[in-house]
Amino acid sequence: MLNLKKNTQKKKKNWIALIIKIGIAGFILLLLFIGSIYVGLWGKIPSKTELSDLKQAEASLILDNNKALLGKYFVFDRSIIEYKDIPQYLIDGLVATEDARFYEHEGIDYRSFFRVFFKSLLLQDDSAGGGSTITQQLAKNLYGRDKHGILSLPVNKISEMIIASRIEAIYDKNDILTLYLNTVPFSENTFGIESASQRFFNKTTHELSLSEASTLVGTLKANHSYNPRLFPERSQFRRDIVLQQMEKYGYIDNATRLKESNSPLKIDYHKFTYNEGLAPYFREQVRKQVTRVLDSINHTDQTDYDLYTDGLKITTTLDNTMQEYAEKGMTSHMERLQVQFENAYGASAPWLKNEALVNEIVKKLPEYKRLKTKKLTESQIMDSLRKKSKKPIFTYEGDTIVSLSTIDSLKHYLKFLNAGFVAIEPQTGAVRAYVGGVNFEHFKYDHVTMGKRQVGSTFKPIVYTAALESGMEPCTYFSVKEITYTDKDGWTPSNASDEEQDPYMNYSLEKALSRSINTIAVKVMETVGINPVIAQARKMGIISDLPKVPSLALGTAELSLMELTAAYTSYANQSIPSRPYFIEKIENKDGKILYQYKPKAPLEAAFSARTREIMIQFMKATIDEGTATRMRTTYDITNDMAGKTGTTQDNRDGWFMSITPHLVMGSWVGNDNHQIGFSSTGIGQGANSALPIVANFLNRLNKDSDFNNITNAKFNSPSQDVLEALDCEPDKRDGFFKRLFGKKKKEKVFGE
Structure with missing residues (x-):
């Protein structure tokens, strides 16, 4: 019996010794594992030196002439702001929701860490939360996460803890919050609080209300599920939780929380993408010019400025409000004109009946050429191009998905009229409004600068x-x-x-x-x-080829809308044609001016003052009693203005040029295929097809008192x-x- 007891005690000691040995071995292995991460065996850990010089890819901003945001160029839609630009209640909401003990720890909240470790990993309790501090989340935002199989989570978590500790040793709490808010991903692939604020509320971070700030903080838990545009009710529910957390930790009182929770969620959505947003054709022209300027600067000064990552500020000549009026004016007219155009042709429309025309265009399609290289017969190629599939197509009512073949799609787009509009300040050449077509996503061809058509x-x-x-x-x-x-x-x-x-x-x-x-x-x-x-x-600035034939008098020369409009500026600019330009200046993110527009020496006067005065009277008569009287009778435009309509052979192109003392405007309308014109002069003449675009623009401008200096101006x-x-x-x-x-x-x- 005594021996049995001794054996039992011995086994118990052996088990305890074994457990201790296993514990020690496990601890040593854990230390070795952590050490291996620390020294970079699982991937390099950034040093304090590297962390002290963080550089994030930052979107370059396109600004209008009043410094309002027009658009962005970016890889990641991110705009950097400073701590002073962040409202205190935004910071309070972030801390209350994401890391309540943020000001108490030094990058790692061990209390939360062990809570999550035991509840999530050992007890499999999903309600434990993530356990990552704001600083650890910042580390993840900065460096992402690598894949290491089943060890991915522990490797990444420990890496983030090491990086967080180093960040806390370098930066103070305000700096960390600023870095976090500038890097954290929000809904719709938007990075940083400033871009999210502009996207969902059309305002700067500094201008956000408590409700709006709480909404954006709320999206951080799951930026798709709480997207305020896609799921407004769910987003509002999450906003209210953020407000509850703020009350819980004493950042707001109960009355404030109730007031904000009872207010409906309102967003003012503005998406800054390549295809969408205001002035896409203009932004594309600016992109091309900025790229050339940066290439020159980088070559000359041995720099490496990048339009998409360096947070440049590009101030342009465009006026956002005027641009909005121009786009709305064009769209409202072109939608009506398109219906008029199609109805006039009816069942005999060339895109329906002219098989030779359709086949000619089909053979220019990349898909046709691809099939041709496969040695398919003409019949096989056409059969392939007639196969239907679901495709998104453009309509004025909005894009829709329909079942169409490649040939059906071609016929659909072949019927669309297109248009161009530009407004230039004649005294400077600054381009104030620029619409290159009816829809940039579906019609990339720019009808202001790229297209040349007979000007009539x-x-x-x-x-x-x-x-x-x-x-x-x-x-x-x-x-x-x-x-x-x-x-x-x-x-x-x-x-x-x-x-x-x-x-x-x-x-x-x-x-x-x-x-x-x-x-x-x-x-x-x-x-x-x-x-x-x-x-x-x-002398008036036209450089395109001009045919030496009698029909030149009737406008058989082919010019771009920009070229012709620039020539007309001479009638409003002391007989001197202006040089249109788009960019005022380019600054780096620190405010250093990289490029500043400097007007070239003015061109010589193209004609005498007497000729200019006579021509203005001639073209005022065009508006008052000639071919452009619709400006007065139909559209009730009372501005002091001069102008000229134009219609080309077979009604293929409609033009209207308009001159006021401080703004010269040009518009063109036609089909991109030169073989398709209007079915009648009544529809296709410039007074019916192109003039209304200018009229709609001026009507909106006239109602806006901010532009009285333009709309009320009189010719001498x-x-x-x-x-x-x-x-x-x-x-x-x-x-x-x-x-x-x-x-x-x-x-x-x-x-x-």
């Missing part, structure tokens, strides 16, 4: 300017009758209206231009000569000399004897 009658003012510069007087009269030019294959320019066919009627230059009489425009250029007209265009009164030169009847009909005995020969050879 908008070229006529250049012809008349050249005529006045040559000494022709405003009261010079030309007959409206047609003339056939035998040296140009019997070319006979005609007029659009039957009222302008009276062979005995003569118009003054003013009436001829304001009514856009084709026959007279050609006769004026015949009198002046093609070369002087081309020379006049060059013409000089007495000009008033006297314009003092004549707008038209006169040949008398009886001239009609009876005058020349009856219709044909005449065009000459310079």
